[in-house]
């Protein structure tokens with residue numbers, strides 16, 4: 283007999299709702315807890331999970347396994363080639379181990395919800411109690427409703443309601459205990475599981491050796507690292523967050539997105555620690571000092587996009603949140619798409635950002651907005667190409683935030699901002715990288731370009747220098763493309 287917890291995107295022992303429930307049930311009944319995790323190559327394919335993210339997850343899994351072992355808790359892992367067989371496998375193992383309870387945390391995307399529904403049905407048939415818990419979002423999707431009783435499609439009123447809800451339900455921010463140690467005999471009963479090696483990444487997700495080493499040094503995995511990083515951020519940088527968060531050269535954001543998306547850190551823990559930085563937060567998460575208040579509101583964006591995909595699940599199926607925008611006529615231009623991907627557009631800020639992504643698997647939020655807007659509105663390429671490319675590169679790839687960010691930037695998503703407000707890449711560069719240090723770091727061809735010419739070398743008298751260094755001229759004229767984009771959006775809006 284035992285209780286089973288199924289790990290997915292919740293690779294941590296602390297503050298994990300479903301794991302804590304499983305441990306409690308096991309402890310009360312005096313029976314062991316057994317954990318499981320599956321590598322599902324078809325899910326990686328279907329959801330465009332990047333090799334970098336798979337690598338980060340598997341490095342984190344190794345830490346989960348080691349930490350569980352110290353508590354005498356076995357972690358069963360295997361690769362399941364056919365993703366439709368995952369629920370059957372969970373059941374078979376639970377039955378073989380004599381489990382009466384299985385727990386997991388809910389993933390809100392459509393495929394995952396369907397998979398869990400299957401599991402609920404088969405567990406019912408077998409007399410196994412299946413508990414899928416809210417854990418990933420601080421406020422569970424479905425908990426907030428606008429005055430008219432519907433889901434908010436605009437962030438600001440949603441955020442006010444989010445903060446109010448947490449003030450009224452403080453238990454949502456409370457930490458869950460890590461699992462208790464297993465009874466001593468579990469070591470012997472589950473000997474074979476303890477002896478299992480960790481699963482390997484599927485062949486098409488294996489990183490080259492140098493890339494693997496770079497990722498490991500940039501992003502140490504696991505929850506201990508996540509908590510230490512969070513504590514350092516809150517201690518040293520959160521107070522400056524409001525004033526510096528938009529400046530990509532400064533490295534002043536938390537870079538915790540990797541941990542949130544693998545579940546090595548709970549969003550709850552992040553909000554809780556930021557909240558503890560000031561007594562003013564006690565009753566209102568919007569009322570503290572500016573740095574932590576703004577940071578909490580950014581963590582809330584992550585929740586917001588999860589709520590959106592639950593209420594409008596068609597966004598999981600390559601459809602824009604604003605259905606009318608699916609009629610926008612996009613160009614087909616592989617050369618421009620390649621220039622964008624490779625950071626050779628001739629727009630230095632855009633190129634710096636795309637090279638940062640290619641090299642590190644992470645990009646600053648301001649830069650993500652600029653390059654996404656650039657793809658849709660300056661190159662007139664379908665935003666879904668960019669959404670997919672991001673997922674293939676990002677180590678923090680998260681469907682909700684990525685889809686939401688692309689929808690926002692391409693004016694096809696949940697965003698009250700009108701489509702005719704189009705980012706000017708040059709102005710964005712001047713405003714958010716005023717001294718050009720972000721550009722100089724990522725576009726070494728321009729390292730010798732001085733002053734304001736760094737933002738637009740060909741337009742500001744440094745063209746010869748840039749050309750000599752092999753940096754290309756702008757691939758499009760912003761003003762012209764802006765007019766074209768406006769027309770394309772207008773055509774669609776008129777037709778509706």
Ligand code: FAD
Pocket residue numbers: 527535536537538539540542543577580581582583584587645646647648650651654672676678679680681683684685686687688691
């Ligand atoms: P911080 O500034 O320290 O913020 C703390 C946390 O708040 C982040 O870790 C993140 O979880 C959350 N957050 C901050 N800004 C946003 C936002 N705009 N939307 C949603 N959550 C936010 N984030 C991802 O985690 N995965 C993605 O795949 C992803 N794709 C994006 C694509 C586009 C086009 C855009 C515009 C944004 C995307 N974001 C994505 C959101 C945001 O850019 C990153 O979360 C942020 O840059 C991560 O850096 P950080 O951890 O230092 O953030």
